[in-house]
Amino acid sequence: MVLDRRALLLAGLALPTLARAQSAWKPERPVRLILPFTPGTSMDPAARLAQESLKDALGQSVVVENIAGAATVVAGAEMLKAPPDGHTTLMIANSFAANITLRTRTADWQRAFVPVVQATVVPHVLVAAPALRTDWTGFLKRLREGGGSMTYGSPGIGTSPHLGAEHFLRLAGGKAVHAPYNGNAQLFVDLYAGRIDFALSTLPDVVQPIEEGKLTALAVTAERRVRELLNVPTFAELGLPDLLSDSWFGIMVRRDTPAAARDALERAWLTALARQDVRERLQALSFTVLARPGAEFEKVIDRYVATYAMIIKENGIAVQH
Incomplete structure (x- = not known):
């Protein structure tokens, strides 16, 4: 079949118009x-x-x-x-x-x-019970040498704080026992009281308890330090840039x-x-x-x-x- 050159040219010129028409979608309701x-x-x-x-x-x-x-x-x-x-x-x-x-x-x-x-x-913050009386170096040492004696809490199995904490333990070479909760309410009660040792929690949930001295902030998962906790280093600064939490x-x-x-x-x-x-x-x-x-x-x-x-x-x- 011999194609008309003029028809081909017109079809080619029409393609941009057709593409624009197809991309100009608007919802009808x-x-x-x-x-x-x-x-x-x-x-x-x-x-x-x-x-x-x-x-x-x-x-x-x-x-x-x-x-x-x-x-x-x-x-x-x-x-x-x-x-x-x-x-x-x-x-x-x-x-x-x-x-x-x-x-x-x-x-x-x-x-x-x-x-x-x-x-x-929203970044996560690694927070520890004040009763631990520890800084980042001491915290890592306890995780690595404690034989799994430490306990961390999460708002539930399979949540991002749970999986983030396990990823952190993997990258840091430490061990800890998981204590799953049904949400954050009882988790924070137990964390304040030192019945569990640490948790990874969303930034808005921990800013006030940190300011009030109820929790100790050790690291934050943001790319750079957050304005709410300027004195808290990022995990990247502490040598764990690949943490997903x-x-x-x-x-x-x-x-x-x-x-x-x-x-x-x-x-x-x-x-x-x-x-x-x-x-x-x-x-x-x-x-x-x-x-x-x-x-x-x-x-x-x-x-x-x-x-x-x-x-x-x-x-x-x-x-x-």
């Missing part, structure tokens, strides 16, 4: 943003502070919907039931990466979902969502997170705004999935499915 935790948790501000800017960028409201249960599994299942048309999004945390290994129901979720943007991160939040959609919709959602989120008022309000809550696009976020998730899988398998960590 309000966009759902599913949060896998109960209202009032630290994830809520990361979602709600961006709502107005997202509305401006998308031309539709973004409706936040809390669907808690089974360590974020219920929310993810709800997301998978929604049409892959860009009108339903899911905010995830580190638990997404852990669940790939921990839970059979979520083993294929890395293939089922695609990242849109990594929004924020923090609490990040990001946005996902179903992987079969059209690329134009994914691109529009990514641009809307990056625009929202670039607003000075949004950034300042998040920073006031001890969030670090990352605003990483989906391709970069996917690499982050891959790293956490691989690291968590190693930790979970090495330590025989298991949860109820």
Whole structure:
């Protein structure tokens, strides 16, 4: 078949216009943003502070919907039931990466979902009971030479503080016994009293107890020292730059969502997170705004999935499915 050169030229000229048309996706109705935790948790501000800017960028409201249960599994299942048309999004945390290994129901979720943007991160702080009367050097010595006599607490099996603590012990060459709690309330009571020795906890939860002398801060997982605890060194400063222990939040959609919709959602989120008022309000809550696009976020998730899988398998960590 002989093709008309003029037709080919016109088709070629039309391609940029077609590409622009395909990328100019706009939602036709309000966009759902599913949060896998109960209202009032630290994830809520990361979602709600961006709502107005997202509305401006998308031309539709973004409706936040809390669907808690089974360590974020219920929310993810709800997301998978929604049409892959860009009108339903899911905010995830580190638990997404852990669940790939921990839970059979979520083993294929890395293939089922695609990242849109990594929004924020909150660093973890290594805090010790004041009764230990120790600094970093003495703490490490006890971990390495105590034969597992020390105990650390976490808000639950498979949580980011739990897996972060095990990664820390692996990198530091120390041993300690894990004491899992159902949340932070009793954990801090026991930590203040010295019934457990240490924990890795999110920055906002420990700033006040540190200032009041109820806890001793030894290190923070941020890339650089945080303004709330300027006297506390980072793990990188102390020789452990590869530690993965923090609490990040990001946005996902179903992987079969059209690329134009994914691109529009990514641009809307990056625009929202670039607003000075949004950034300042998040920073006031001890969030670090990352605003990483989906391709970069996917690499982050891959790293956490691989690291968590190693930790979970090495330590025989298991949860109820």
